Every structure is written in C-alpha cells, then in structure tokens.
Amino acid sequence: MMREDRKKKRILIKLDNDAHKSKSIQSPDFSVISLKCQAKHYEWGKKGSSSFVGQILKDQGTTIDEDKPYAELWMGTHKSGSSCICGLSPGLDGHSLSDLFIAFPEFIGDMNIFKKYGHHLPFLFKVLSVGKPLSIQVHPDKTLAGQLFSSRPEHYPDPNHKPELSIALTAFSALAYFRPHDQIIGFAKKYKKFGQLLGSELLNGYENSDKPNRQNWLKKCFASLLTKKPENIIATIKDLVNQANVDTGDETLRLFKQIADHYPDDVGTFACFFLNHIQLKPGQAFFIDVNQPHCYLSGDCIEIMACSDNVIRAGLTPKFKDVELLCETMTYKPKRMEKFLLEPIRNNDFTWLYSPPVDEFAIEKIEIPKGKSSGSQFPLHRLHSASLLIVIECESGSINSTALKKSRVYFLPPGLNYSLSGLRGRFLAFRAFIKQ
Known part of the structure; x- marks a missing residue:
C-alpha cells in the first residue's frame, strides 16, 4: 500500500472512531468550516498589537506578547504550517486541512483539479505585517527548485517554484524588479560614493555598453557590489547616510537611510539604487515572478504564492545567504512598475x-x-x-x-x-x- 493510501486509511479510521464516539458526524457535508491558522514570528515582523497579524490573533481570543514580532499568518496546507479545523465537531476538530483533503479528495475541487494537484492546495495564503525590511531575495523556478531541494533541502525545503502576489491592506512599501538601466547609471553618477564603490571600470563599461549587453554589465555591477569588502560597504553607507541627513529633500537618499537605520553595515542597503521602489495604497497589488529580485520594506498585506517556502537571499537578513546562487538566478531584465502592478478586474x-x-x-x-x-x-x-x-x-x-x-x-x-x-x-x- 502506498504511503498516501496508508495515511488516508488512518485518517478515515480516526474520523470514523470519533464519529462513533460522539455520534455527531454523519458525513463531511459542510458548507463552511472554520480554521485555526499558524502565525510566524520572524524578526522583521511588527510587534504585538501594532501588527495586523497580531491584531487578528487578538481578535480571535489569543493572548499576544507586545514585545514579540507577529510577521505572518499562514493559511493553507503547507507542511510547515498547515491550517487546522476548529469549532466543527469533536470528530474533526484539530485535524489539519491536509488530513481533510486526504480523507475526502472531493473537497480539493473537481476531478481536473484533483488530478493536477492531488490532496494539497497548490497555493499558500498569508497575511504579512512588515516592521522592517525583509531580505533581498528571489524565488527559484520549478527546475532550479527541484535541484536545490534534492541537493540542499536544509536551505531549500520545497521542490516547487514560488511566484507571488501581494495586495496592500495598509500603506505598503517594497523594492521589486530592476530599475531601467539609465536610472541605475544615473544614481551611480549622482551619488558619487555609490559610484566609487562600484568602480569606474564597471560603471563605464555599463554606461557605454550596447543594448544587447547591458544585462550582462548590470549583472557584473550587482554581483561585484555584493562581494565588496565589509569595511568599504560600511564606510560608504555612513557617507550616504550623512549626505541624506543634509539633503533631506532627496527621496532616494531618504529611502536609503530608512533601510540603513535597520541595517547599518549590510550591502543589501544599496538595493534601493537598483530596484524599483513601490508604494501601494490599500487594494493595490503587484506580482513577483520567479527569479526576480524583491524586498518588502514596510506595511501590511495579503499575500498568496505557489505552495513553497523556497527563498534565495543575499542581504538584509540574519538568515542563510546564498549570494552566488542569487546572482546566477536573476534575469537582470529591468521592468517598469506599470508592468508588474496588477490591476484587479x-x-x-x-x-x-x-x-x-x-x-x-x-x-x-x-x-x-x-x-x-x-x-x-x-x-x-x-x-x-x-x-x-x-x-x-x-x-x-x-x-x-x-x-x-x-x-x-x-x-x-x-x-x-x-x-x-x-x-x-x-x-x-x-x-x-x-x-x-
């Protein structure tokens, strides 16, 4: 018997036994089922009741710690945080949503959906409350995700890709996709210390390259920056923060300083010169495809993604960084904001x-x-x-x-x-x- 069949049999026996004891379950004929969902306490999350996630838990009757970050609420069947049934009956309460789908496959969808996705939801649904910048990151495509899962599952726990959509609940700020080439070059020339950190040889090569080669030069510049000596990174951050304190009307320098206030010695701070700065109002949304760089900065949002927890990181995080892999994974195709903001129908x-x-x-x-x-x-x-x-x-x-x-x-x-x-x-x- 296959492992999945054995698990299904165990769940059905458990459900049948509970039904017999309680005499309350006749069949899984329910139209609405309440769920209990897991919160994640990543260090970048807003704390206590200032967090949208924390407030959700508080509304549900959970006592929250005002000094603890409440970063994410996970809704779905992912193995690291499957939602559980609650408030229905003794026979089903406490079972995971995954258990329900294994016992009753018709609850996942029609036959076409079941054939394609099996007993698990193909998406992971979240609420995020961002108190400080997340890591500079990309999510691998399916091919690379499968390879990473096979070779390094301790860092890449899923064989699946992770495109994702975010919808602002409050004012929401993020970095996403590379800016147009001319904007990046313009920042390197305007902010002399940033340009000096990149180096004149790389900067001149980037500026003078023809259109077909500009992506390669962008890759060289970005990869070179991420591998600069820490003392050079720290010194340049200090210089630019000092410049921001003087030129308070420069919005780009203000953004740089906001990130540097949280990460004063992290090379990821320079990402604001490379990536588009998105500022969303409630209800506005953007889509991030695989292999594209992004970083959430502040605010609360609804987020949904393919069911995966794979993240390749390169800065603004105490977590594992895989700089070389991130640099090799990205496409380096600039994209203007209007191309990835998603208008609802x-x-x-x-x-x-x-x-x-x-x-x-x-x-x-x-x-x-x-x-x-x-x-x-x-x-x-x-x-x-x-x-x-x-x-x-x-x-x-x-x-x-x-x-x-x-x-x-x-x-x-x-x-x-x-x-x-x-x-x-x-x-x-x-x-x-x-x-x-």
Whole structure:
C-alpha cells in the first residue's frame, strides 16, 4: 500500500472512531468550516498589537506578547504550517486541512483539479505585517527548485517554484524588479560614493555598453557590489547616510537611510539604487515572478504564492545567504512598475478579481461599504475549487447559515453556492482559490 493510501486509511479510521464516539458526524457535508491558522514570528515582523497579524490573533481570543514580532499568518496546507479545523465537531476538530483533503479528495475541487494537484492546495495564503525590511531575495523556478531541494533541502525545503502576489491592506512599501538601466547609471553618477564603490571600470563599461549587453554589465555591477569588502560597504553607507541627513529633500537618499537605520553595515542597503521602489495604497497589488529580485520594506498585506517556502537571499537578513546562487538566478531584465502592478478586474459592485499569470491561484476581494451592507444578500461566484476566506472587517453577518466574525478564516468546499447576508457595517474579505 502506498504511503498516501496508508495515511488516508488512518485518517478515515480516526474520523470514523470519533464519529462513533460522539455520534455527531454523519458525513463531511459542510458548507463552511472554520480554521485555526499558524502565525510566524520572524524578526522583521511588527510587534504585538501594532501588527495586523497580531491584531487578528487578538481578535480571535489569543493572548499576544507586545514585545514579540507577529510577521505572518499562514493559511493553507503547507507542511510547515498547515491550517487546522476548529469549532466543527469533536470528530474533526484539530485535524489539519491536509488530513481533510486526504480523507475526502472531493473537497480539493473537481476531478481536473484533483488530478493536477492531488490532496494539497497548490497555493499558500498569508497575511504579512512588515516592521522592517525583509531580505533581498528571489524565488527559484520549478527546475532550479527541484535541484536545490534534492541537493540542499536544509536551505531549500520545497521542490516547487514560488511566484507571488501581494495586495496592500495598509500603506505598503517594497523594492521589486530592476530599475531601467539609465536610472541605475544615473544614481551611480549622482551619488558619487555609490559610484566609487562600484568602480569606474564597471560603471563605464555599463554606461557605454550596447543594448544587447547591458544585462550582462548590470549583472557584473550587482554581483561585484555584493562581494565588496565589509569595511568599504560600511564606510560608504555612513557617507550616504550623512549626505541624506543634509539633503533631506532627496527621496532616494531618504529611502536609503530608512533601510540603513535597520541595517547599518549590510550591502543589501544599496538595493534601493537598483530596484524599483513601490508604494501601494490599500487594494493595490503587484506580482513577483520567479527569479526576480524583491524586498518588502514596510506595511501590511495579503499575500498568496505557489505552495513553497523556497527563498534565495543575499542581504538584509540574519538568515542563510546564498549570494552566488542569487546572482546566477536573476534575469537582470529591468521592468517598469506599470508592468508588474496588477490591476484587479471588477466582477460586480462588490467583488474584484486579482488574477496573475499563473495556474495555481487567484484572489477575490469582497468589499461592501457600510451604507450598502444591511438588508441585502450578496451571492459569491461559484467555484470548482476549494477556497479560503479571511474576513478583515465585519461587525456581524453570515455566509449561508454560518455566522461570520472579523479576523476569522474559513474553508469553503467547492461546487456550492455561497451568499453573504445580514451584514452590518463595512465588510472586507479576501477569498483565495485555484484558477478555474
């Protein structure tokens, strides 16, 4: 018997035994299932109740530590943080969502979805609360991810790629994709200390190269910077911070100083001269493809990605850095912000679809203003896949016959009709699902 079959049999026996004891479970015929989801306490997260993640846990009745970072809330079936069933019945409470899909495969989606993805959600759904810059990082494509998982699973724990989509919940700031070549060269000439750190030979070669070779020269400049002597890095950071303190109206220097305040001796601080600076308002979104550099700086967001925890890092982190691999992985293709900001498609008066160019996931935002929420029903789009719903704002209301609560996460089985009703106050939620 295959390992997966044995696991399924054990879960079914456990579910059957619990059902027999409690006499409360007849079949897995549920329309809405509450979930308990794991928080991650990475050091870059906002602390205590200042964190969106911390506030979610507090709303759920969890006591939080005001001195502890609450960086991420994970929703899904990833092995490092699978969501668990709660508040349903003694026979199912405490089982992971993965267990449910193994025992009842029809809950993952229709046959096409099950054949493609098996018993696990192909996406990982998150809330992030960023208190200080994350690492300069890229996520490998599927081929490289498989190789890294086979050779170095202690650093790369998944054989999967990790394209990702972020939707701002509050004002959100990030670095992403390389700036146009002329902008990078312009910064190296404008900020003399930065240009001197790169070196005149590299800078001249980059500036005078023809268009087909500019990506190669960008790679040389970026890779050379990441391997500079620490004493040269620290001295240049100090010089540029001093310049920022004098020229307080320079937005790029202000950004440099904001990063340097957290990492005064880290080469990753210079990434702001190479990567586009994104500033999002709530509801705005951007998509990061594989092999593309990025770094979140501050704010709170909804995030979704292919189900993976693979990260290649090269700065702004105490975690393992793989500088040479990062430099070899990136494409070095500049991209203007309008090319990777993702505009949602308005489905109707209260739903917006965020659909990036990947198969594994999409997100629907459900937003109903305070004056329009009471006394009406709001039908949701019927899906052929499993979906996860996180409620961000809600005074009261229900989905079908299940009461909704602010900061709660729900699993919605596929193929059913769902409708919101009895809403009071502003309603805001995000629903993640597998592409149809």
